[in-house]
Amino acid sequence: MHCEMILDEYRERQPIYNKIKDIVLDRLRSTLRDNNMVVTAIEGRVKTEHSLAGKLELKGSKYHTIDDITDIVGVRIITFFSDEVDKIAAMVERMFDIDWDNSVDKRKMLAIDRFGYMSLHYICRIPTSIYHDPEQPLLNELRFELQMRTALQHVWANMQHDTGYKSEVEIPMEYQRSLNRLAGILELADEQFSRIRKEINDYRRNVQSLVATGNFDEVPLNGDTFRSYCDLRPFQRLAEKIATINQAELYEDSPMPYYNILLRLGMKTIGDIERMRAECSDGAYQLALIQLAGTGLDIVAYSVALQNLCIVKILKLGYGTVGLTGMFSAIYGESAYNAQRAERIYQQALRSGLVLNDHHPETETSAS
């Protein structure tokens, strides 16, 4: 009988439960966004009448009133990494009123020789500081459950649910053992993901500091380090000089398309780019002068500086038109035009003394 009363009250309160779910989801999403925190998913649900009836049938005697059931509104945040669960938890603690007596850190409940479901469950209320409607005091009085777990814990929980593993008696011991082993692997994988991410972040910080202090020869060239180096605007002076040829506007763009060209040119450290900059800047400017002077073109992209540095470097290495064609194909894709452009630049370079000897490109080593 009291189960019927609980279900009646549930039906009556359903709009309030839905509103609690919506408010919580909305506030969580905006707070995560404001804190630049990226998660795998945020999801919420109000327990269906069918599911609640099932729960009451199984454990009805445990609940005296509907308020004793704390998971009618359930919200879940799924993170990528295990260390993010604690960060999210700290954020949640600041946002909501937590019912500590009923909140559970299932991650700490397992014995050291057990693996399995691990998740952090908080029972919360919406404080009036977040949402207040004097007409609907229940919005601040009713509790909801907030689960925080990693994507792998989520996989485990779903698998556990699907296999009926949670009830333990329903499946033979050998399958339980297999599932336990798998849970251990998932826990280990979660730990490894967090550790690898930390190591990558440490590496990036270290490299950024080496770049910032100018220890370029100690910095290996890779996508990350090149980006950090570009943040120092190493081609600014040359780009500005090129822009003065036609009193042009300098248009900001990214030099990243040239990263692969630098690798093809055999550059191993940021120091190698610095040496190219020192050796080839005059040539790169000369080339721009030949190409732009008298054209009236009064807008140039910042990356032209690096484009011309690479062209001059290729010519200095003696890679000739084959090398230039390889560079253009690498950036713009294969096209007959690339060879024509390479030939034109090569002839310009010959006439201006940027290339001293007339190499035979067919016999040269290609930068590509």
Place this chain on the structure above:
Amino acid sequence: MDITIKNEGEKTLVTLDGRLDTTNADQFQSDIQPLLDLQKPDIDIDCTNMTYTSSQGLRIFLSLQKSVLARGGKMVLHNMNPQVKEVFDITGFSNIIAIR
């Protein structure tokens, strides 16, 4: 310069014929203005018969591409002749504007 704008299904085909310079840049800008109001525009610009572009033309392509990308669309310049392509190359715009 002659500008033709045709809709082919969900795609907009723009054909440019002649020189794009200061004398007709404003006209070009106003002709393509309606394209900026399209939801998720998909614009192909045929440059087969385009003989030259000035900096003004580059700026218009740039602003058109920005608007198109901001609306989740795409814009590609096709069949550029070598003289016009050189303008894009020496200014570094070949890396900025999508060209095929």
